[in-house]
Amino acid sequence: MSYDFHLICDQDPREGRFSYACGEFENKFQLVAAKGSEKLIVNLAGEDLGLISAPLQVPNPEVRRIFGDEVARQIGGDGWVSEVNCPYDKDTAEAVRAFLMITVIGTKGVLIDPQSNEVINAEWGS
DSSP states (O other), X not given: OOEEEEEEESSOGGGTHHHHHHHHTTTOEEEEXXXXXXXXXEEETTEEEEEEOOOEEEOHHHHHHHHOHHHHHHHOSOEEEEEEEEOSOXXXXXXXXXXXXXXXXXXXXXXXXXXXXXXXTTXXXX
């Protein structure tokens, strides 16, 4: 079974937010470039846990159409959208989810469950 998330940031997370999250976990998490791709592999202590697509800048009206008014309003402008896939098990997905939630904490960013289209970090953030 695969566990998936959508990461939507108000800025390109490759420009500081991913590094911030790695630091919060004492650099036990790392993001490694996938060979032959712009995707990033989420790695924890040498174990690959998930795959993050390269963040794609999406205009706010498109964010609104796909994810709804609440998400578009929270982002407040264009969103940087990544699909996150955790192909292994629920435990590895939970570790990736924790990493992603720290990535967006204190920002306008959100983490979404694509099955329900619900914001996972509704109680977190700025």
